[in-house]
Amino acid sequence: MSAEPLVADHAHEVSDHGHDPHATTTGLSHIKLAMWVFLGSECLLFGGLISTYLLYKTRGNGRTLPTDVFDIPFTSVSSFVLLMSSLTMVLALSAVSRGEAEAGRTWLLATALLGGVFVGGQVYEFTAFVREGVAFTTNPASSAFFTLTGFHGVHVSLGIVMLMSLFVASVKGKLTQRNAETVEIVGLYWHFVDIVWIFIFTVIYLIPAD
Amino acid sequence: MAITEKTPLELGPGDTARYAERPLGVFTRPQEGRGWRDWLSTVDHKRIGILYGASAMFFFLVGGVEALLIRLQLAAPEGSVLGADVYNQVYTMHGVTMVFLFIMPLAAAFANYFIPLQIGARDVAFPRLNALSYWIWLSGAIFLNTSWIVGGGGADCGWFCYSTNSGVAFSPSHGVDFYAIGLQILGIASLVSSVNLIVTCLNMRAPGMTLMRMPVLTWMLLITQFLLLFALPVITVALFLLMFDRLFDAQFFNPDAGADPLLWQHLFWIFGHPEVYIIILPAFGVVSEIIPTFSRKPLFGYEFMVFSGIAIGFMGWGVWAHHMFVSGIGPISVAAFSLSTMFIAVPTGVKVLNWLATMWGGKLRFTVAMKFAVATVAMFTIGGLSGVTHSVAPADTQQTDTYYIVAHFHYVIFGGGVLGLFAGLYFWWPKVWGHFLNERLGNWNFWIMLVGFNLTFGPMHILGLQGMSRRIDTYARGYGFEFWNMAATVGSLLIAVSVLIFMWNVVKSKRDAPHLPPPGPDPWDARSLEWSIPSPVPTHNFDTVPQVHGRDEWWHTKYAENDEGQVVRVATTEEAAQTGEATGVHLPSPSFWPLAVAVGLPLIGYGLIFNLWLALVGALLTIASLYSWAMEPVDDPDAAHDHHEEHHEDDDADPDEESDPR
Numbered sequence: 045m046s047a048e049p050l051v052a053d054h055a056h057e058v059s060d061h062g063h064d065p066h067a068t069t070t071g072l073s074h075i076k077l078a079m080w081v082f083l084g085s086e087c088l089l090f091g092g093l094i095s096t097y098l099l100y101k102t103r104g105n106g107r108t109l110p111t112d113v114f115d116i117p118f119t120s121v122s123s124f125v126l127l128m129s130s131l132t133m134v135l136a137l138s139a140v141s142r143g144e145a146e147a148g149r150t151w152l153l154a155t156a157l158l159g160g161v162f163v164g165g166q167v168y169e170f171t172a173f174v175r176e177g178v179a180f181t182t183n184p185a186s187s188a189f190f191t192l193t194g195f196h197g198v199h200v201s202l203g204i205v206m207l208m209s210l211f212v213a214s215v216k217g218k219l220t221q222r223n224a225e226t227v228e229i230v231g232l233y234w235h236f237v238d239i240v241w242i243f244i245f246t247v248i249y250l251i252p253a254d
Numbered sequence: 255m256a257i258t259e260k261t262p263l264e265l266g267p268g269d270t271a272r273y274a275e276r277p278l279g280v281f282t283r284p285q286e287g288r289g290w291r292d293w294l295s296t297v298d299h300k301r302i303g304i305l306y307g308a309s310a311m312f313f314f315l316v317g318g319v320e321a322l323l324i325r326l327q328l329a330a331p332e333g334s335v336l337g338a339d340v341y342n343q344v345y346t347m348h349g350v351t352m353v354f355l356f357i358m359p360l361a362a363a364f365a366n367y368f369i370p371l372q373i374g375a376r377d378v379a380f381p382r383l384n385a386l387s388y389w390i391w392l393s394g395a396i397f398l399n400t401s402w403i404v405g406g407g408g409a410d411c412g413w414f415c416y417s418t419n420s421g422v423a424f425s426p427s428h429g430v431d432f433y434a435i436g437l438q439i440l441g442i443a444s445l446v447s448s449v450n451l452i453v454t455c456l457n458m459r460a461p462g463m464t465l466m467r468m469p470v471l472t473w474m475l476l477i478t479q480f481l482l483l484f485a486l487p488v489i490t491v492a493l494f495l496l497m498f499d500r501l502f503d504a505q506f507f508n509p510d511a512g513a514d515p516l517l518w519q520h521l522f523w524i525f526g527h528p529e530v531y532i533i534i535l536p537a538f539g540v541v542s543e544i545i546p547t548f549s550r551k552p553l554f555g556y557e558f559m560v561f562s563g564i565a566i567g568f569m570g571w572g573v574w575a576h577h578m579f580v581s582g583i584g585p586i587s588v589a590a591f592s593l594s595t596m597f598i599a600v601p602t603g604v605k606v607l608n609w610l611a612t613m614w615g616g617k618l619r620f621t622v623a624m625k626f627a628v629a630t631v632a633m634f635t636i637g638g639l640s641g642v643t644h645s646v647a648p649a650d651t652q653q654t655d656t657y658y659i660v661a662h663f664h665y666v667i668f669g670g671g672v673l674g675l676f677a678g679l680y681f682w683w684p685k686v687w688g689h690f691l692n693e694r695l696g697n698w699n700f701w702i703m704l705v706g707f708n709l710t711f712g713p714m715h716i717l718g719l720q721g722m723s724r725r726i727d728t729y730a731r732g733y734g735f736e737f738w739n740m741a742a743t744v745g746s747l748l749i750a751v752s753v754l755i756f757m758w759n760v761v762k763s764k765r766d767a768p769h770l771p772p773p774g775p776d777p778w779d780a781r782s783l784e785w786s787i788p789s790p791v792p793t794h795n796f797d798t799v800p801q802v803h804g805r806d807e808w809w810h811t812k813y814a815e816n817d818e819g820q821v822v823r824v825a826t827t828e829e830a831a832q833t834g835e836a837t838g839v840h841l842p843s844p845s846f847w848p849l850a851v852a853v854g855l856p857l858i859g860y861g862l863i864f865n866l867w868l869a870l871v872g873a874l875l876t877i878a879s880l881y882s883w884a885m886e887p888v889d890d891p892d893a894a895h896d897h898h899e900e901h902h903e904d905d906d907a908d909p910d911e912e913s914d915p916r
Contacts, residue, residue: 074457074458078380081448084483084484088484088485092491103511182505183512184508184513191504
């Protein structure tokens with residue numbers, strides 16, 4: 045996409061209905077570039093929280109550590125569910141950009157549902173941990189664990205809100221092939237949150253405490 | 255919808271009576287031209303810049319009064335102006351106010367106003383997000399300062415708020431809660447703004463405006479935005495942990511439970527050191543515009559200036575632990591951070607030498623702006639040199655927590671940052687307001703500020719080397735501290751006088767303006783694109799988007815080399831400049847929703863501290879506003895323009911990218 049339509053001749057610009065109002069210097073749309081830039085910032089946010097957990101993961105203050113109560117098989121399943129939601133997200137984008145509104149809605153809903161299952165799993169996991177003696181205020185390790193994973197859970201939940209808004213927009217007929225980019229941008233966010241979970245699952249759950 | 259905010263947008267010229275009922279709206283869609291309400295709903299980057307600047311100057315006065323209280327307390331031994339407790343609060347809030355509520359927003363004022371003008375754009379990439387940044391910033395600033403009234407006093411842990419002093423045990427009032435939440439709100443504002451301005455810089459340049467043709471001010475501001483983008487999340491994490499510790503009994507900073515107090519220091523300074531460059535780089539950019547203009551020479555070594563700015567941006571991430579040499583981080587860390595700290599002086603030195611080389615052999619004109627700019631270079635160099643002495647860890651061990659440190663960072667932040675931004679105010683005042691600041695008063699302002707500044711902070715080097723500690727509320731007789739403390743207090747009063755002269759200058763210049771010839775588009779015979787359009791800048795910025803052929807585009811429109819290689823004038827300013835008379839230019843419509851979103855955030859803050867129900871109200875307000883924002887088309891369908899249908903359907907995208915303002 046060239047920067048041509050921004051060029052000088054003003055009278056021309058006003059009278060010409062055919063110019064491309066989306067022209068940008070890089071060729072990426074503003075909103076897509078903004079999402080990439082924002083995700084760059086998010087990397088450091090999760091980086092700070094992950095570092096905090098790594099520093100504190102063995103500091104139990106004589107009480108139970110999060111690593112003592114992890115249920116790896118359970119979390120593996122919910123991680124798998126979340127990763128599959130990235131697949132349905134891609135299918136949603138593909139459907140919307142081909143103009144298949146019905147299929148697009150199905151895949152959007154599927155993505156949101158898979159995300160919902162993951163969040164539900166996290167809620168179950170948290171309550172189970174609390175029952176087993178690892179609550180938010182138990183020790184530095186538990187505070188760091190719940191803050192990190194809770195923060196990620198909030199990110200997934202916000203993603204679900206976005207997906208459902210897209211779903212509603214599609215039902216109202218407002219989500220068409222022409223603005224499929226919106227789905228792509230929500231997708232960028234969604235994939236990012238998934239990738240962060242791969243890090244968290246590997247570093248926090250799979251690598252043992254000592 | 256909302257998020258896509260495509261540009262340029264259109265609004266009919268001379269349309270009147272354009273009120274549209276919004277389906278979800280509490281408000282009617284605001285229109286231009288309705289007095290003060292314009293300012294609440296504006297999405298014009300220039301007005302937002304002015305709002306930032308005016309608010310920053312207000313908080314400069316607040317922080318200045320706090321500074322004067324500190325100096326009055328310390329003027330003589332056993333001072334009794336403030337008690338120890340209040341003293342702690344005053345110096346903490348002085349630091350927080352000057353950093354987050356004065357210098358950063360004043361730099362944001364320059365960024366908002368001049369980035370679009372310097373790259374030849376009609377607005378920023380996301381005009382409403384721009385308004386959102388400002389209103390969130392203002393709500394955070396007000397929130398932070400209300401802790402004096404409802405929080406039982408200001409924060410009292412220093413602006414860096416080290417654990418464990420920040421814990422409930424040592425700081426039982428709500429001051430630190432206000433600090434933790436207030437800075438998070440300010441962080442959201444800066445984050446939104448940084449995303450917006452990065453996209454603007456990368457995506458909205460006029461044809462021909464390649465990256466290596468961008469004016470250095472825009473370059474430095476772009477680097478600043480990247481630093482903000484990556485530094486803010488780190489302090490957000492730290493503040494989050496602190497908030498959870500204080501309000502919800504988490505164990506992050508409780509050493510009794512095995513927590514590590516150094517965690518805070520690392521997180522804080524990983525943010526805190528880039529923050530130093532966030533403060534200084536905009537001033538570097540300002541100086542890099544002013545010195546070439548008043549030397550009538552192109553900037554010496556443009557590429558070196560840009561790349562040394564980028565180098566500073568990168569290396570700024572590798573020096574944070576030099577704030578922690580005495581915290582027991584171990585000899586290897588100390589050695590590594592000593593070296594990196596020495597290294598970062600190199601690109602900074604490159605800049606200083608390039609400014610000098612730009613002036614060398616130039617045809618110098620010492621206007622007030624130029625004086626401030628030269629003073630910035632000189633004072634910053636002093637601060638930079640004392641900074642290099644800190645990189646020598648054994649010496650730093652002696653100097654840590656003494657007034658030597660206070661002297662150093664005031665030379666950098668005041669001598670570099672504040673003087674630099676004042677240079678910018680004098681330089682661009684005619685562009686923004688259409689009249690000059692009075693040069694005679696400006697000279698008084700400059701000289702009194704320069705003398706006062708050196709008298710205040712110069713002696714602190716000596717006090718520090720004599721062993722006077724920072725952050726003590728008083729000192730006993732007989733240590734040899736009396737004379738220089740009194741000198742510093744006198745100096746601080748001089749600075750206050752100079753600021754008053756500046757305020758008077760603002761008023762007087764405006765009053766005198768009708769009797770003086772207008773400055774015209776290009777009063778200083780300057781070099782970059784903002785001088786090719788009328789002063790004050792018309793709402794639509796450029797009649798025609800300029801085609802850029804090289805660096806210093808505007809200069810080369812006016813001057814060219816003749817056959818003998820001499821520079822000759824080829825066009826007068828009047829011939830070359832745009833008239834600002836274009837009509838029918840696309841502009842984004844104003845909106846109240848950014849303001850409404852911003853009102854919700856401090857409610858969440860108060861709610862977290864006092865009553866969670868209030869937080870719920872704030873959250874609902876924020877979410878409702880975000881959705882209403884998303885439902886509101888970028889441009890107003892009833893603001894009559896024939897091109898609208900196309901945009902509308904296009905804009906019906908997803909409402910939600912912004913419902914996560916983090």
